[in-house]
Structures are given as C-alpha cells and as structure tokens.
Amino acid sequence: GDPCFSLATAAACSASTLSGLGGLGCGWDSTNLRCLSTLYGADCGYGLQCVCQDSWFGPYCSQECPYTLTAAGAKSYCNGQGTCQDGASGSGKCSCNPTYFTQWCNVTCTAQACQDAAQQGQWMCATNGTCVCLHSADEVGIQNGVAISGFYTGSSCDACDPVYWGDHCQLPCACNNHGTCTQGDGSCVCYADSTNGHWSGLSCEQCVSEYLEPLCREKNNFITVSSNGSLSREVLMSEFAVDYAFVLSDAEYGRVYAGPEPMLVFRSATGLLDPAYPSTGLDFGGVVQYGVLTPTAVVLGVVIKATKLVKVVRLARNYTGARGEDLVLSTQSHPRPGWSVMAAHDTSGGWEYPTLSAPSLQILGKMTGSGLWDPFARHMARPQELVPDLPVVALTSISLQTMFVVYAREVKTLSLVPGNTSVMATIPLPLTALSAALLNDSIVCIGGYVGNDTESAWALGRLFVGDTQVSLWDSDQLPCTVSGYECTKAAVLQTFQNSILVGVKLKGSTTYGVAVAQLFVADTGVSGNTILVSKGLLGEPELTAMAVDATSNVGFLSVKQSTDYASIVFKFYVSPQLSVFGKVDLRSYGSAVIRSFFMDATGRILWGAYPSEGSVEVLRFVLVDVRSISPTWADTRGGTKITVVGDGFLNSSWTIRCFFGTLVDSSPVVLNDTTLVCTTPSGGEQGCSGIPLEIGLGSTTTRNLIPLIQRASATILAVQPSRGYYNTSLVITLTGQGFSSTPYVRCMFYTAAPAPLWIPPIYTTLVFSTSEEVTCEQPVMTRAMPLPSYVEVTFDGFVYSRSNQTFDIVGKPFEIEIPSSESTRESYLSGVNVTLDDISIWVYDNESHRLLGFDPVARLFSLNLTYVLTPASIPPHTLQTDSLPEASISAATALRGHNRNYAVNG
Numbered sequence: 076g077d078p079c080f081s082l083a084t085a086a087a088c089s090a091s092t093l094s095g096l097g098g099l100g101c102g103w104d105s106t107n108l109r110c111l112s113t114l115y116g117a118d119c120g121y122g123l124q125c126v127c128q129d130s131w132f133g134p135y136c137s138q139e140c141p142y143t144l145t146a147a148g149a150k151s152y153c154n155g156q157g158t159c160q161d162g163a164s165g166s167g168k169c170s171c172n173p174t175y176f177t178q179w180c181n182v183t184c185t186a187q188a189c190q191d192a193a194q195q196g197q198w199m200c201a202t203n204g205t206c207v208c209l210h211s212a213d214e215v216g217i218q219n220g221v222a223i224s225g226f227y228t229g230s231s232c233d234a235c236d237p238v239y240w241g242d243h244c245q246l247p248c249a250c251n252n253h254g255t256c257t258q259g260d261g262s263c264v265c266y267a268d269s270t271n272g273h274w275s276g277l278s279c280e281q282c283v284s285e286y287l288e289p290l291c292r293e294k295n296n297f298i299t300v301s302s303n304g305s306l307s308r309e310v311l312m313s314e315f316a317v318d319y320a321f322v323l324s325d326a327e328y329g330r331v332y333a334g335p336e337p338m339l340v341f342r343s344a345t346g347l348l349d350p351a352y353p354s355t356g357l358d359f360g361g362v363v364q365y366g367v368l369t370p371t372a373v374v375l376g377v378v379i380k381a382t383k384l385v386k387v388v389r390l391a392r393n394y395t396g397a398r399g400e401d402l403v404l405s406t407q408s409h410p411r412p413g414w415s416v417m418a419a420h421d422t423s424g425g426w427e428y429p430t431l432s433a434p435s436l437q438i439l440g441k442m443t444g445s446g447l448w449d450p451f452a453r454h455m456a457r458p459q460e461l462v463p464d465l466p467v468v469a470l471t472s473i474s475l476q477t478m479f480v481v482y483a484r485e486v487k488t489l490s491l492v493p494g495n496t497s498v499m500a501t502i503p504l505p506l507t508a509l510s511a512a513l514l515n516d517s518i519v520c521i522g523g524y525v526g527n528d529t530e531s532a533w534a535l536g537r538l539f540v541g542d543t544q545v546s547l548w549d550s551d552q553l554p555c556t557v558s559g560y561e562c563t564k565a566a567v568l569q570t571f572q573n574s575i576l577v578g579v580k581l582k583g584s585t586t587y588g589v590a591v592a593q594l595f596v597a598d599t600g601v602s603g604n605t606i607l608v609s610k611g612l613l614g615e616p617e618l619t620a621m622a623v624d625a626t627s628n629v630g631f632l633s634v635k636q637s638t639d640y641a642s643i644v645f646k647f648y649v650s651p652q653l654s655v656f657g658k659v660d661l662r663s664y665g666s667a668v669i670r671s672f673f674m675d676a677t678g679r680i681l682w683g684a685y686p687s688e689g690s691v692e693v694l695r696f697v698l699v700d701v702r703s704i705s706p707t708w709a710d711t712r713g714g715t716k717i718t719v720v721g722d723g724f725l726n727s728s729w730t731i732r733c734f735f736g737t738l739v740d741s742s743p744v745v746l747n748d749t750t751l752v753c754t755t756p757s758g759g760e761q762g763c764s765g766i767p768l769e770i771g772l773g774s775t776t777t778r779n780l781i782p783l784i785q786r787a788s789a790t791i792l793a794v795q796p797s798r799g800y801y802n803t804s805l806v807i808t809l810t811g812q813g814f815s816s817t818p819y820v821r822c823m824f825y826t827a828a829p830a831p832l833w834i835p836p837i838y839t840t841l842v843f844s845t846s847e848e849v850t851c852e853q854p855v856m857t858r859a860m861p862l863p864s865y866v867e868v869t870f871d872g873f874v875y876s877r878s879n880q881t882f883d884i885v886g887k888p889f890e891i892e893i894p895s896s897e898s899t900r901e902s903y904l905s906g907v908n909v910t911l912d913d914i915s916i917w918v919y920d921n922e923s924h925r926l927l928g929f930d931p932v933a934r935l936f937s938l939n940l941t942y943v944l945t946p947a948s949i950p951p952h953t954l955q956t957d958s959l960p961e962a963s964i965s966a967a968t969a970l971r972g973h974n975r976n977y978a979v980n981g
Contacts, residue, residue, distance in 0.1 A: 196227065226239040250263040340352040357390075563581065620683070704720070
C-alpha cells in the first residue's frame with residue numbers, strides 16, 4: 076500500500092506552508108523511494124517532507140529502530156531501557172539508560188561491578204557492556220563511590236596511559252605527542268627512537284640537535300663550515316652597506332672577492348688577503364651589488380651612494396700587482412636617472428655588460444669561457460621585499476642579448492644589442508614579485524605572492540621573451556598546504572635543469588614555517604612537489620639566499636628566523652627526490668645572516684657572505700659530506716676497506732683524503748660523486764665510541780661525525796674439533812680472546828699451499844657467543860682442502876686474525892702408507908712360533924690428509940707367508956688402491972705356512 080497512509084508502515088506526509096502556499100497532496104514514489112515531488116514555494120524549490128511514526132527513521136521512514144522481543148513476542152524498542160533517535164533525520168541508534176549497553180540496550184554493566192570484580196585498578200563499561208580500563212574524559216569511572224574520569228592502562232588498569240598523569244590519570248601530558256610524562260609531576264620524557272623520533276625540550280617540541288624536522292627521525296648530515304674559519308678583515312664598511320654582502324669566487328686564479336664596500340680580495344687557499352691588492356680593500360665609490368666573470372675580467376656592478384646609480388667596473392683577473400699592470404681595466408657610470416643602458420666591452424668575450432641606475436641589482440649567472448651563460452652560479456643580494464621600490468632582480472639572456480629587470484609590480488625588458496641599448500617594454504605584473512630566475516634563454520619565472528603583505532598566497536609568473544603579458548599561476552593552480560601550513564610567499568627562486576626551485580614562506584594558525592618546492596613549468600601549467608624545511612617559527616622568517624650544486628644535485632637555503640638574528644643553512648636533495656638531509660646553525664658566528672651565495676663547483680666550496688658590524692665576512696661551506704660508512708668497525712692492523720657514501724666527491728681541484736683521527740689515507744679510490752673507498756692505516760685508537768671518519772678537501776675537513784670503531788684482531792687459542800670431512804657440514808668451536816659481535820663478523824677457511832695446489836679462501840658464518848668463544852660453520856666442499864689449512868676470523872669483513880690455528884678438511888680415501896721402518900723383510904725359522912710386531916697402516920686422501928676416523932669402510936688386510944728352505948719371510952704386501960684408514964694391527968699369532976686375513980675397521 077501507499078506508505079504515506081498505511082497504518083502498517085511508519086510514514087505520513089505533511090505539506091509545509093513555509094511559502095504560504097499549502098501543499099497539494101501526498102503520495103509515495105515507488106521508483107525513487109520518496110514522497111511524490113509535490114512542490115511548493117514561489118520558485119518551486121521546496122518539496123513535501125515525510126513525518127515518521129514512532130520508532131521509524133530515515134528520510135523515507137523506511138527503517139525500524141532496534142528492538143528485542145518480550146516473552147509475549149511483542150517488540151520492545153531499545154529493550155525498554157533507552158530512547159531511539161527516530162524521525163526522518165534520526166540515526167536510529169538507541170540512547171541507553173546509564174547502566175545498559177549494546178545497540179539494543181540489553182546488557183547491564185556498572186563501573187562499580189567491574190571494580191568489585193577486579194578488586195584493583197580503575198574500570199568502566201565499554202559500549203558492548205564489558206569491563207575495560209577507565210579511558211574517558213567523562214566521569215564514567217568510580218572511586219570510593221564518587222564518579223571520576225581518567226585514562227588508565229595495563230592488565231590491572233592501575234597505570235596511567237603514557238600520555239596522561241595526575242591523581243586519576245586525568246591530566247594530558249604537555250609533550251606534543253612526542254613523549255610520555257612522569258606520573259608525579261607531568262614532566263615530559265621525550266621519545267628517542269627511530270619510530271617516534273628523537274625529541275627534546277620541556278614539552279618535546281623540538282628535534283634533538285642531531286636530527287631533522289619535521290619527524291626528527293633522520294640524523295642531520297651536518298653542513299661543514301671550513302675549519303679555517305671565515306674570510307674577514309677589520310675594514311669598516313660604509314653605512315649604506317651594513318645590510319648587504321657580496322661574494323664572488325674565481326677558482327682559476329684562486330681569489331675570492333667580497334664586499335660590498337670596500338671590496339676585499341682574498342686568496343681562497345689560505346683565507347688571507349691577497350697581497351697584490353690594497354690591504355684596505357678596493358673603493359669604487361659605491362657598494363658592489365653583483366658580479367660576473369668573463370675570460371679576462373671580473374665585472375662588478377657598483378651602486379653609487381650619492382646618486383643611487385650603477386657603474387660597471389672591470390678588474391683584470393690575472394692581476395699580480397707587478398709594476399705597470401692595470402688593475403682596473405675600465406669604469407663606466409651612468410650620468411642620468413632613469414633606466415637606460417651603457418656598455419662595458421670585453422674584447423676577448425665579445426659581450427657587453429649593462430650599466431643600470433639601480434641601487435640593488437642582482438645578475439644571476441656568470442659568463443663562461445665559451446660565451447655561454449651558466450645558470451647555476453647565483454649572486455643573491457639583500458632580499459628585495461625589504462625595499463619594494465627597488466628592482467627585485469636582473470636577469471640576462473646572453474643568446475638573445477636581452478636583460479629583464481624585475482620590479483615588485485612590473486618587468487622592464489632591456490636590449491643589450493650594441494648601438495641599441497634601450498628599454499624595449501614595460502610589462503605589468505599580476506603579482507608582487509620577490510624573486511626571479513631564468514628557466515632558459517627564453518623564459519623568465521617570477522616568484523612572489525598575491526594579496527597583501529599580511530594576508531597573501533604564493534604565486535608564480537611566467538614571461539616569454541617577446542611577450543607583453545605575464546602568465547600567472549596562483550594558489551588555485553598551485554595548491555600548497557604543507558603539514559598544516561599554507562604557502563604564502565615564493566621568496567627565493569633558483570633554476571635547476573628543467574625545473575624551478577622555490578623557497579616558500581609558510582603560515583600556520585599561530586606559527587610560521589619554511590618549505591622548498593620544485594616546479595616543472597609547461598605550456599599547460601605547472602606541477603611539482605613541496606617539502607617542509609622548518610616549522611614552529613614564532614615570527615615570519617626571512618629567506619635570504621639559495622644555491623644549487625649541480626654536481627651532486629644538492630641545494631642550499633639560508634633562512635633567518637625572526638627570533639634569532641642568524642641564518643640556519645639547510646641542504647636538500649633536488650634529485651632523485653626532494654628531501655632535506657642536513658643543516659647548520661650559524662649562531663656560533665654571531666649575527667651571521669647569509670646574504671649572498673657563490674657556488675664554486677670546481678673547488679667544491681659554497682661561499683657565503685654576511686655583513687658583520689659594519690664589515691663583511693665570508694664563510695666556506697664544504698660541498699663534500701659523509702652520510703654513511705660501511706663497515707663501521709675496523710681492525711687496528713689496517714687494511715680495512717671503508718666504503719664512504721656522501722656527496723660531491725668528483726670534479727674537485729683539491730686533493731681528497733680520508734682522516735681517521737690523526738691517521739690519514741692519502742689515496743682513496745673515488746668511484747663516483749657519491750661514493751669513495753678509504754683504506755684504514757695501521758694503528759688507531761681503540762674505544763667504544765669510535766673516532767669520526769672525515770673527508771679532507773684541500774685544507775678543509777668535513778665534520779659529519781660518522782664514527783668508526785677500531786679494535787685489535789681476535790686471538791684463536793684452540794679449535795674443536797680440529798678436522799672435518801669435506802662434504803659434510805660441521806659446526807666448530809673457537810676459543811680464545813678478543814672476539815667481537817658486529818654485523819661484519821665471519822670465518823675464513825684457507826690453505827697456505829703453494830700453486831698449483833692453492834685454492835681461494837672460503838668464508839662462512841660466525842656466531843658470537845662471548846668475547847672468548849665463537850662458532851664457525853665448516854664449508855661443504857667438492858674436494859679436500861690442501862695442506863696446510865687454517866681457520867681465522869674477522870670482525871670488520873676485511874682484516875682477519877693471524878692465530879695460525881690449523882683445521883683440516885679431509886677428502887675421500889685415496890692411498891695407504893706403511894712406514895718404511897715397518898715394511899722391511901724379516902726371516903723366521905720353519906716351525907717356530909713367531910710373534911709379529913704391530914704394523915701401522917695410514918690411509919690418506921688425495922691432499923695427503925691422514926683420514927683417521929673419516930673412513931668407516933671395513934677392508935681386509937692380508938699377510939702372505941711362504942715356506943721356503945731358508946727362514947720364512949714376509950713378502951711385500953700388495954693392497955688395493957682405495958686402501959685403509961689409519962689403524963694399528965696386532966698380528967701376534969702362529970703362522971703355519973698359509974694366508975692369514977685380518978679385518979681392519981676404519
């Protein structure tokens with residue numbers, strides 16, 4: 076029947092009068108299982124609503140509430156001990172009375188009953204009516220007749236859940252889910268394991284210093300700052316330059332240029348000032364903001380303090396200070412305000428360099444000897460978001476002879492063609508620019524944000540050479556949420572192969588963070604992935620510099636956290652997968668905020684410059700690091716081959732060495748840019764904690780602190796048993812001293828026989844018992860081991876003990892031998908009883924092992940005696956080749972002129 080009217084069902088329809096137009100009837104739509112769509116309302120947007128009878132629920136009143144049957148067979152909804160949530164919008168669940176449980180409310184349970192049954196602990200009733208540990212913020216437990224809440228655990232429910240404390244275990248630990256707390260005062264005991272992470276702080280809110288955010292599981296691969304310290308000189312910088320820093324390295328001539336005003340020139344090998352230049356530095360009448368290398372010159376862009384115009388200075392790269400040499404090859408300044416271009420011509424390279432009236436300009440790249448633009452050498456100046464009226468960045472496309480000057484809200488395209496140095500276009504930006512990078516010679520990528528400075532979302536723009544419009548990808552096309560943080564600003568950009576790396580500012584509900592994104596730009600849009608670098612910052616961070624080492628596919632990002640006026644430099648893999656794996660905190664260098672990076676891929680050095688109390692200092696970050704070593708144990712005799720996995724081992728102009736404390740391997744074998752093999756020298760310190768294995772690069776040594784534990788070889792004093800059969804597995808016991816338990820232990824069975832008898836050593840499993848006893852598994856072989864043969868052990872997998880304890884691996888019976896003293900002919904008188912002496916017969920395998928008890932076969936040994944006129948004699952014994960085991964035959968008997976057979980059991 077019609078479920079809207081049948082009393083046997085549960086529904087009746089009512090016409091709503093919300094619009095003032097009453098409903099027009101009621102019926103059931105059996106196809107769509109709903110009331111007929113009689114509509115009402117001016118826009119016909121409202122339909123009829125089913126009103127359920129008691130104990131029925133659902134939008135069509137088609138479901139019945141849970142019930143039990145009484146003894147008379149009647150339905151008892153919720154067992155008569157609860158209320159059903161019925162109606163069209165109801166869930167149909169029973170809300171049971173306090174002591175009834177299950178979906179039918181048909182099981183009784185009380186906390187007191189659970190307590191009485193257990194006689195200890197704190198209990199509550201589960202939803203199915205069983206007794207479980209009290210674990211609720213609601214007062215569903217009971218103690219001394221008083222309802223309590225709490226969070227208990229354990230087999231007796233008498234211990235606090237590890238993340239709660241207090242008299243009733245009701246207070247949550249303030250450990251950020253990164254540790255447990257003591258039950259007396261709630262103080263945190265932070266986790267320190269590979270599953271939960273390694274945490275520290277009063278509330279376990281930060282990683283242990285050796286581990287990396289965000290999970291604190293990965294150990295920090297420390298970025299080594301040169302042990303030579305910084306390149307610095309007490310030269311007062313100009314007031315205009317106090318927030319700037321600049322560095323450029325000329326590896327070919329071994330010089331480092333550091334500014335901004337005056338410019339200091341250091342020798343990169345020693346870190347001392349280059350004596351060819353004035354000790355007070357080079358003063359160009361302004362602040363050096365950018366620089367490039369040509370085949371013959373260092374080309375510097377200098378901002379003139381008074382006019383804020385830019386002049387170009389060309390210095391000779393091969394300058395030695397000799398009499399008559401020109402240090403400054405040329406200087407050109409722009410005399411007028413506004414953006415226009417002059418040229419500083421380099422005759423050997425054939426290119427021209429712009430002179431721009433910009434008080435803060437970066438040129439990202441350097442000129443190579445072949446005239447190609449190298450996009451991996453970056454000179455990052457002061458973050459331009461601090462001075463939005465200045466250009467963000469200047470990018471030069473050499474092949475197209477074009478310069479792009481990116482401002483906060485527009486881009487100027489400048490021609491570099493000689494004789495036509497003009498502004499070709501001014502293009503408005505649909506975002507506020509903070510950074511820019513050349514993806515290739517025809518595409519400029521621009522990073523920044525949309526919105527205002529406090530409420531923003533990151534954005535990326537793309538400009539093709541020749542276009543007059545910038546394509547925009549904002550948060551709609553670049554959705555970005557990292558660990559609960561929103562991406563707010565694309566602060567620094569860097570090119571890597573066919574992608575753009577973006578240093579991203581993050582904002583959470585109460586704290587800030589930093590991320591790195593790798594974006595791949597295509598005609599159809601942009602795609603990529605993002606990783607979290609740092610989180611939980613109390614103030615908005617400043618991203619001050621970024622660089623990429625193309626040799627090892629490793630990037631570096633300098634971040635100034637607002638609470639600490641110093642940079643933390645993070646390093647991250649770009650390929651094959653974006654991931655952070657190291658950092659260094661520069662607070663030990665005071666207010667060291669890196670403002671400029673320069674990548675010296677040949678010297679394996681990342682130069683970083685920062686302003687310091689009116690001067691400038693330059694740090695050397697080593698582009699070589701150690702991530703792991705194997706084995707991690709080594710014998711003090713030396714000779715252990717240590718495989719070192721790290722980064723940046725190839726293409727270095729410096730000598731690479733391996734340091735084991737004070738000991739050095741000067742000739743490691745470099746396999747590729749991530750792997751080399753060091754050989755341990757003899758000697759070394761023995762200790763439980765080990766000594767770090769570090770890689771030396773010129774005068775600089777890594778400080779990754781990966782320990783190598785050194786021990787002396789074990790000494791084997793006894794082997795039991797001392798021999799085994801070649802085709803049978805056997806476990807032998809070695810006793811001695813100095814045995815170690817390491818992942819690299821094994822046994823070696825070998826022969827010292829000369830060629831051609833020598834065979835290669837055979838290695839088997841070693842099982843550690845104590846420092847005085849181990850067991851080895853004798854190898855199963857296809858033949859016997861030539862004599863002499865030995866067993867030795869190793870704990871590092873390379874260097875073996877030298878105990879010279881023999882172990883024979885014997886083979887099949889091959890021949891016999893009767894000692895010559897027992898095989899002489901003897902004569903005896905006829906008819907005389909003779910007692911023969913014992914005869915020793917030895918059985919050998921084909922490697923000259925005496926088989927002893929390893930031949931179980933019984934064979935006959937015949938004594939052939941013959942009557943002769945002269946005293947009887949024993950002729951030579953002729954026996955079969957497969958012979959007998961070692962035996963001693965008692966031949967005492969009366970021989971009467973016939974053969975006598977003696978059975979000899981092996």
